[in-house]
Amino acid sequence: MSPAGIVGPASAGRGDASAVAAVERHAGAAASLLRVRAMLRRHGYLILKSWTRIVSMMYYPTVTMVVWAFLTLYLAPTNNFLRDAPGFFIGAVLLWDVLFRGQLGVSLTFIEELYARNLGNLFVSPLTLPEYIAGQLAMSVLRALIGVGGACLFAFLLFRYSIFSLGLPLIAFFANLLVFGWAIGLAMSGVILRLGLGAEEFAWAAIFILAPVSGVYYPVAVLPTWLQAVAWAIPSSHVFEGMRGALLQGVFRWDHFWTAAALNAGYLALGAAAFAWAMRYARDHGTLLQMGE
């Protein structure tokens, strides 16, 4: 720091309030939007200038898609179901990854702050919890689009399968899975905030407990009766039943769509409440400034 670069005349009187308002600030909704943009910039810079991060986001969904695509190629000649719906497994795996990326997008955005020891800086700024969450959700959309978008591109290039063949229902499936991912991601962020970075593994593993009951690759009807009750209580099973309806019968199941949407509203509220509770706990126990690697 060079003395020559120091601002202002040294002779100015102490407590000279006339100089205070030199920096102009936005207020109200404009300031709120800027704070959400700040979170997007903070994580956008990190992702968009790192090709390794972008590749790693596409890597897992693409490899999984390739495995299921080859399995389809192997089984299709002898399997009527796959002959009728050759893109079934590929579509299923891509949509499952929307849920996974949606959840990871929220959780990893939070974990990044812990690794950077930046949480304290963020929450002594005017950033509010809803603004922070809005930033997390927006980053989740970006991560899902990059990760699943890359896999969709490879599905088309390698196997001539286009997820867009699902038509407009795709938007409904995508939105419902993404929102369910947000709910789980927020809850996992709360768990990590409460338990510390040692609980990071939950963020990676939480979603997999839902896979068996989500009916991704098989109908919910094949589950034991008691497990079907569990399945129908989670939005993803309704989405994948809806996907089967669109692919096999060519119909959009509004009943499943609305049930998934209603369940999502509840789960999202629960996820946000869990995160808000963990934030209150952190404020009570002084962990906001201390959490990190």
Add this chain to the structure above:
Amino acid sequence: MGSAAAEMGNEAASVGVHHPTASDSAIVVEDLAKSYGAVEAVKGISFTVRRGTTTALLGGNGAGKTTTLSMLLGVLTPTAGRITVLGEPMPAHRHRVLPRMNFTSPYVDLPKRLTVRENLAVFADLYGLRRPRERIAAVAADCDLDDLLTRPYGSLSAGQRTRVSLAKAVLNEPDVLLLDEPTASLDPDIGDRMRTYLERYQRRSGCTMLLASHHMGEVERMCDDVIMLREGRVVDQGSPRALIARYGRETMEEVFLDIARGRVGERVPGSAAEETTA
């Protein structure tokens, strides 16, 4: 004034400590307490910080400095007591006050993969700054960061990072700046430049600074008032000169040791304080 100090017979007026009114106080703390289960980190402290002054919050490790700063910033919920910053109750109205506050602390860091400019741009948005580019250019010039703006924060030396943290802390030109050990880990040259910058920044902006530090030379040089904490209580307060006189010592370092080692209220025979109160 701190109740503990009053109990110990340290009449503020006799050592020239200013009695602030609500209007000229940037920070008012009343009976503030924080407990973690059975552990009482802060035990009902009270103090005020006058607008446009620099006040040191001193004490040994575990005295309650960082806990107090955290409560002032609204990231730690008090167990009891009241905090008013710039006329607003904290933490209830923290979102009204936080745009006009900022802080630096060794307990937090900035994202290492982002460049210095990107980090400052993020915080310019967080503080809702108009014309962020101009403001970033100005603080970069002030903190001698021009050559570092395009470098990742993680590639900087400790001294450079401290300058970036300082730039972040003054980016919004805060009315209240909380500094937790701002010159820790800096070499004497950089530390001195940082103090000079902070002093001039304050003179220019009229900012109120509350400083937690273990560097007593820094405290003597920069601070108008000192609040001494020990085991979560305010045990004494006054200007550095008044405290040195009261304890009959030559430096704040010696005063600090007296207080940290429990020699609070003891008067050194023949000291200025003895003469004043005799």
